[in-house]
Amino acid sequence: MPSLANIAKVRVCSICTKKIEGDATECEDGHPAGRPSKEDSYFIELPLEPQLKMIIEENLSEIFGGCRKQVLECTEEASSYKDITDGTLYKNFYKEVHSESGDRTCCHLSLMISTDGAPVFKSIHCSIWPLYLCILELPSQKRYSVKNVLLIGLWYGVKKPKINSFLEGFLCKIGMLETEGLLVYNKWEDEFVTFKVHLHCCICDLPGKALLFLHKLYNGLFGCMVCFHPGVRLAIRGNVRVYPYAGDQYEMRTSEATRQHALLAQLSGTDVFGVKEFSVLHNYMSVPDGCPVDYMHCILQGTGKWILSAIVDSKNKDLAFFIDADTQRTINAKLQAIAVPHDMERKPRSLEYIKRWKATEMQHFLLYFGLPLLKGILDDDHFHHLAFLTTGLWIFLKNEISKEELALAGEIMRSFCRLMEPLYGERSETINVHSITHLEEQVKCLGPLWTHSAFAFEAMIAHTLTGFKGTR
Helix, strand or coil: CCCHHHCEEEEECCCCCCEECCCCCECCCCCECCCCCCCCEEEEECCCHHHHHHHHHHCHHHHHHHHHHHHHHCCCCCCEECCHHHCHHHHHHHHHHHHHHCCCCCEEEEEEEEECCEECCCCCCCEEEEEEEEECCCCHHHHCCHHHCEEEEEEEECCCCCHHHHHHHHHHHHHHHHHCCEEEEECCCCEEEEEEEEEEEEECCHHHHHHHCCECCCCCCCCCCCECCCCEECCCCCCCEECCCCCCCCCECCHHHHHHHHHHHHHHCCCECCECCCCHHHHCCCCCCCCCCCHHHHHHHHHHHHHHHHHHCHHHCCCCCCCCHHHHHHHHHHHHCCCCCCCCCCCCCCHHHHHHCCHHHHHHHHHHHHHHHHCCCCCHHHHHHHHHHHHHHHHHCCCCEEHHHHHHHHHHHHHHHHCHHHHHCHHHCCHHHHHHCCHHHHHHHHCCHHHHCCHHHHHHHHHHHCCCCCCC
């Protein structure tokens, strides 16, 4: 744990959320600072180098193994996808790094970061936005453990963070470590080794990605960060935008184009294809390749929960997919009678609590319980449609995915998305359903979906919240 003496606390303006330096009487934009109060927003910056050094020293042999694999395999195309290091984003970056440097004794580390908002107290509307980091060269079994996921920053306040202010200090350190490196003593060889670091990817839900990369939300024009699908606004109450299935009609965004759009938006003061401003992260990461769709939010808490909620909702009692109350009670009895294996931490809950189901409960239902329970209850069209989602997800989550399996899963998922509107209506074509069409390319880029999900970071947020004991 970092020493308190090395933790920097930065107060931010209550009007524009920009930094107030030290004892300054006004913020960077000239707003008066006022006296400190409980309602103030602020963020803390934790030291990066000591925490990184500690993780490297504790896992030196495994990290060296990951670095050796990086050097040996970066020029080889993956025959299958087993980890995030098999993805094209990782291989292409290190192919360039090692060919340019020519120094195969220098070790390089790739970092994954994540942030998300979470309410702290019920009595006041304040939230925290912790910033986490993990090292991808660690074995996957150890990479996402609590002790190897580092807390390197934390925003607290009523308003959402001003990302360029919040990340400025952290990214300056990343820039220094990317060029100069971190010196670590190798006790096995009795020598010092330099580790250079690189930001590989960022894991967030959709609102978090829009905040970090200064992009429009999914209910705005060009709300998809992966392609140029503009979406269609429905003529109903509220701002509802859907993304009708369009196959390969719309071009994919590239890192170069996204950066140009961000710079143009910054200069013009108006959004360009959904990009509102230039985010400091554009200088350190490949966007959109490095900000993938998180399957936990997209499928488990998104599309999967939407479908199950729809088929048990009495508002849909006149529709073909609706399951009546008596049948629901039968399903609930079977669900709660299931004796789950010891490694499933949550027992199945009844469908009446569907909106409160955690992501792990939804994953277990989709992958294990759902199809056997709903066979013969859902009509054939809706049952086979749900089977598409289950089968595609199961392939995307395998420990090893062959290229043939990946192509099959991509075709299955595209069929699922194409049939969404005919089976559930145009309102069902949400950004989450649209995002599923991008998962095949995402696996090619970053490996199986479990290697870059928000599960570990959501657990870390819950762990961090246990440290809050009061409002002071």
